[in-house]
Amino acid sequence: MQSFTEENYLKTIYNLASKQQGEVSTNALAEMTATKAASVTDMLRKLADKELIHYKKYQGVRLTEEGERLALQIIRRHRLWEVFLVQKLGFGWDEVHDMAEELEHIRSEELVVRLDTFLGHPQFDPHGDPIPTPTGQMPEMGYRKLSDAEAGEAVCLRAVMEHSTEFLQHLNHSSLTLGSIVTVSEINAFDKSVLVQIGNDRTVFVSYEVAKNLLVS
Ligand SMILES: [Zn+2]
Missing domain, CATH: 2.30.30.90 (Ferrous iron transport protein A (FeoA))
Structure with missing residues (x-):
């Protein structure tokens, strides 16, 4: 099982990789996570040991199939929670991101399934981002x-x-x-x-x- 920090790394690597083509650099990760390059390297080693990323020192990082599957699950939970917070609890779209950053780490699959059903299987979060499907497909929007x-x-x-x-x-x-x-x-x-x-x-x-x-x- 992954720690919160490990989950956040997987998500960050996924996001960086989808913005640019190819591998994600350690520097870009250090910048995004606001941590020292040395601690980033430690974390990358851990994730590589768990076979969640492909990583060689001084080279970029890439998610393995399993790493990508986990990243998409985290993103799916994050976005579903944002929908819940805005639609059901009445928060503004400017208030929910930080709360969803915490809620996304609750792993119960049953909870996610029921949340999704409760919300009527939404396709987009309040910021217009597509919600990955239950099977882990990220819809391509072409915006x-x-x-x-x-x-x-x-x-x-x-x-x-x-x-x-x-x-x-x-x-x-x-x-x-x-x-x-x-x-x-x-x-x-x-x-x-x-x-x-x-x-x-x-x-x-x-x-x-x-x-x-x-x-x-
Ligand atoms: Zn968010």
């Missing part, structure tokens, strides 16, 4: 970043890449909600910030930093 949209394009806001409370509250204040259709009315040539129109009358300024953390289709 792109708002910062890659072109002037004149109408797109639907689908998901966020940044889950911090500050970021989500900023979206709340700007009336940028998932599911809304926005039209890119102007892209600033200098700093790549965009002006988007929501509905007929509202124009919202979106900085480049925000636009590249918003996924659209």
Whole structure:
């Protein structure tokens, strides 16, 4: 059985690997987990002993099939709990990530099955992220970043890449909600910030930093 920290590593390796192609570097892991490279190396050795990752010193890290299966289970639990917290307990989408970080480590399979049924088998979490299937498939959404949209394009806001409370509250204040259709009315040539129109009358300024953390289709 894995410790919380080991589970968090598996999840982090999975997330880093899906953002970039190929292997995950020890440095990237140290940065993501805010730990010293030496402690990262220790942890990687442990995970390699358990055959959850492929790891050779000075080379990248890759999840084994079993490691990926576990990572997807953790992500599935995390996202289901977020749905529960928002839909059933009335928390805001900006409040649930940290709680789900703890709840995701409860391993009871029966609990997850009942939670999923109770929620009506949701496909997305409150941040628009797809929930891995019970058999461990991660749905491929093919979203792109708002910062890659072109002037004149109408797109639907689908998901966020940044889950911090500050970021989500900023979206709340700007009336940028998932599911809304926005039209890119102007892209600033200098700093790549965009002006988007929501509905007929509202124009919202979106900085480049925000636009590249918003996924659209
Ligand atoms: Zn989350």
